[in-house]
Amino acid sequence: MPYEFNEKKEVPDHPTYTTSTGCPIFNPLASQRIGRNGPIPLQDFHLIDVFQKFDRERIPERVVHAKGVGAHGVFEVTNDITKYTKMNMLSEVGKKTKMFARFSTVGGERGTPDTARDPRGFALKFYTEEGIFDMVCNNTPVFFIRDPAKFPVFIHTQKRNPQTNLKDATAFWDYLSLNPESIHQVMILFSDRGTPYGVRFMNGYSGHTYKFVNDKNEFFYCKWHFISDQGIKNLDNDTAAEIGGKNPDFAGQDLFEAIESGDCPSWTLYVQIMTPKQAEQYHYNIFDLTKVWPHKDVPLIPVGKFTLNRNPTNYFAEVEQVAFSPSHMVPGIDVSADPVLQVRTFSYPDTHRHRLGANFEQIPINCPVNPVFNYSRDGPMNVGANQFDLPNYPSSTQKLDKEKNEPDAEHERWIGKVTYHMDELTDVDFEQPRALWKLMGKQKDQQDHFVYNVSVHLCNAIPNVRERQYGVFSRVDPELGKRIREATEAEAKKIAGNETVPVKPEPHQFEPQNSTLKSS
Numbered sequence: 001m002p003y004e005f006n007e008k009k010e011v012p013d014h015p016t017y018t019t020s021t022g023c024p025i026f027n028p029l030a031s032q033r034i035g036r037n038g039p040i041p042l043q044d045f046h047l048i049d050v051f052q053k054f055d056r057e058r059i060p061e062r063v064v065h066a067k068g069v070g071a072h073g074v075f076e077v078t079n080d081i082t083k084y085t086k087m088n089m090l091s092e093v094g095k096k097t098k099m100f101a102r103f104s105t106v107g108g109e110r111g112t113p114d115t116a117r118d119p120r121g122f123a124l125k126f127y128t129e130e131g132i133f134d135m136v137c138n139n140t141p142v143f144f145i146r147d148p149a150k151f152p153v154f155i156h157t158q159k160r161n162p163q164t165n166l167k168d169a170t171a172f173w174d175y176l177s178l179n180p181e182s183i184h185q186v187m188i189l190f191s192d193r194g195t196p197y198g199v200r201f202m203n204g205y206s207g208h209t210y211k212f213v214n215d216k217n218e219f220f221y222c223k224w225h226f227i228s229d230q231g232i233k234n235l236d237n238d239t240a241a242e243i244g245g246k247n248p249d250f251a252g253q254d255l256f257e258a259i260e261s262g263d264c265p266s267w268t269l270y271v272q273i274m275t276p277k278q279a280e281q282y283h284y285n286i287f288d289l290t291k292v293w294p295h296k297d298v299p300l301i302p303v304g305k306f307t308l309n310r311n312p313t314n315y316f317a318e319v320e321q322v323a324f325s326p327s328h329m330v331p332g333i334d335v336s337a338d339p340v341l342q343v344r345t346f347s348y349p350d351t352h353r354h355r356l357g358a359n360f361e362q363i364p365i366n367c368p369v370n371p372v373f374n375y376s377r378d379g380p381m382n383v384g385a386n387q388f389d390l391p392n393y394p395s396s397t398q399k400l401d402k403e404k405n406e407p408d409a410e411h412e413r414w415i416g417k418v419t420y421h422m423d424e425l426t427d428v429d430f431e432q433p434r435a436l437w438k439l440m441g442k443q444k445d446q447q448d449h450f451v452y453n454v455s456v457h458l459c460n461a462i463p464n465v466r467e468r469q470y471g472v473f474s475r476v477d478p479e480l481g482k483r484i485r486e487a488t489e490a491e492a493k494k495i496a497g498n499e500t501v502p503v504k505p506e507p508h509q510f511e512p513q514n515s516t517l518k519s520s
């Protein structure tokens with residue numbers, strides 16, 4: 001059983017050193033030489049083996065969410081929701097399912113500080129009896145975009161400038177101020193929730209609306225919430241920066257050491273449920289990823305709990321090679337028509353094939369615990385039994401079990417023309433950010449922290465971009481806009497007065513210096 005392989009350290013106390021093909025080697029730190037000072041013979045298979053492996057050690061890091069930490073755990077059902085879903089892993093109270101979690105920052109590369117102000121990835125893989133089920137969440141219930149076409153350019157603005165290779169506050173805020181549907185997520189990101197204290201003290205949210213399907217083939221819309229049983233604990237802006245400078249692996253160390261010492265963190269799963277009828281009449285578009293469903297409208301229903309109880313035995317094999325996708329679904333749950341979710345179902349397996357290879361599902365951490373049968377065969381790194389001698393076409397001698405999981409064609413009927421209408425910004429888009437600003441006012445120092453957190457970042461952008469973003473904050477609340485402007489301009493003045501800080505180039509002013517051609 002490939003997954004079980006990870007649970008056992010099948011290594012003897014004093015292993016024999018061997019080549020990759022198992023040949024014992026007497027001295028691993030010596031190369032063969034011709035004479036005492038002569039060249040190295042090509043026959044030194046061990047030496048070549050070592051270098052071939054070393055030269056190929058790196059695989060591409062994730063294009064986003066490169067910095068991460070993970071652990072194994074178990075999910076247990078505590079409440080019956082079988083009237084909404086026929087998901088096998090939720091079929092009865094007390095049922096346990098093995099799972100794996102990976103937490104990450106988004107924009108930074110693999111070595112960057114895990115205390116950075118950034119959303120946190122909260123990806124869960126469940127090894128169910130009916131296949132792999134991934135719930136690929138963030139620690140924020142909303143996101144910056146609602147049209148998936150924007151994702152690649154949005155990410156470019158959060159990463160490094162193509163010329164300077166530096167983080168670029170102008171690009172960062174230029175994008176956000178030109179795409180104000182991002183404001184709800186910006187409000188969360190620049191609150192202290194944008195710098196959580198490690199990963200144990202934060203929640204995870206599906207963000208998207210998904211679909212539950214029950215055994216009568218009725219469907220319900222749902223959103224998933226994993227609420228930290230440790231409570232919420234955040235770092236303030238300056239402490240996060242200080243810790244990140246001293247220990248860029250703070251969050252990873254915190255999780256590893258907690259589990260190692262037996263202090264196993266857990267999260268309680270709640271779902272929000274809407275019938276299709278309720279969804280049609282709801283005040284907000286349920287496929288708009290910039291909106292939450294307030295709990296007073298749609299209450300949280302408890303479902304179960306997962307506990308992380310075992311650290312990986314090998315980081316690369318388990319944490320680096322784990323491959324999540326919102327398209328890894330099981331009977332009883334399905335993706336909805338949320339366009340961002342729809343694109344994600346394509347993008348993740350596509351990037352896994354680039355990052356890990358065509359048969360990434362065969363890597364032990366990604367393997368289902370139930371048998372796989374289909375007509376796909378062969379391909380690079382096909383390391384399994386390749387489905388033995390089973391027919392690789394729909395054979396008359398080996399009929400499929402068609403009883404199970406017959407899809408219901410009546411579920412959704414979509415009618416319409418191809419349109420581009422997701423950019424429309426209305427006052428409704430500012431309601432939830434405004435409510436959040438008011439909520440911060442009820443929590444000690446949170447409005448002050450928010451203003452400070454924005455100001456020390458936004459001050460690094462050029463003036464016209466700053467101005468545009470003040471307009472966005474003012475639309476949330478005029479007082480907020482005023483406070484952000486005052487605090488940011490004061491920070492900008494400090495930078496301008498400090499001659500040691502280099503002046504940042506205006507964007508698009510780079511002129512290629514074609515000096516060789518001119519002088520020739």
Ligand code: HEM
Nearest residue numbers: 062063065102121122123137138143148151206207347351
């Ligand atoms: C159009 C929108 C999006 C696209 C195209 C996209 C694409 C990607 C890609 C390509 C990766 C790298 C995967 C890998 O190399 O293994 C990734 C990672 C991730 N994304 Fe997204 N993403 C989008 C939106 C979101 C949203 C809305 C969420 C959360 C609700 C999210 C959560 C995550 C997480 C948690 C990971 C890290 C998974 C891991 O730990 O391996 N993404 N995304």
